[in-house]
Amino acid sequence: MYHPPTAQQDRNNPLGLPIYECWFCPTNWIGFSGLLFHLEEGRCVKQDRIRTLAFESPEYGFYGNRLTDQNPFFCFQCRAQFPQVSYLYHHAEHSPSCSYLLNPSECLGALRDFYVEYYECPGSDYIHF
Numbered sequence: 001m002y003h004p005p006t007a008q009q010d011r012n013n014p015l016g017l018p019i020y021e022c023w024f025c026p027t028n029w030i031g032f033s034g035l036l037f038h039l040e041e042g043r044c045v046k047q048d049r050i051r052t053l054a055f056e057s058p059e060y061g062f063y064g065n066r067l068t069d070q071n072p073f074f075c076f077q078c079r080a081q082f083p084q085v086s087y088l089y090h091h092a093e094h095s096p097s098c099s100y101l102l103n104p105s106e107c108l109g110a111l112r113d114f115y116v117e118y119y120e121c122p123g124s125d126y127i128h129f
Ligand SMILES: [Zn+2]
Pocket: 022, 023, 024, 025, 026, 027, 038, 044
């Protein structure tokens, strides 16, 4: 049983994960999983967009099952299953044997770059208040 991330804003960052600032609001998050978890809440981007975007990356076969599955995402290394992309990143960030997937040449590194490039041109996903 996988427990979802609960401490995204824990200021002591024992793993030394990179800090990400939300692209749409002035908040900082520990690890890419923290930022994704924030974005998945649907306040800064359209609800569900983070999940559907993951399947638009050419790499999706390395971490995605099917969008309609209860657990659309899996860890390429250990095959653990996840309902949200943020859980998958949280798993990789906290699992020494799976964290290599976050490297730029690996699938989760590629997906991270995909999100970054996508949201550099926010387009219609940006919610105006
Ligand atoms: Zn935000």
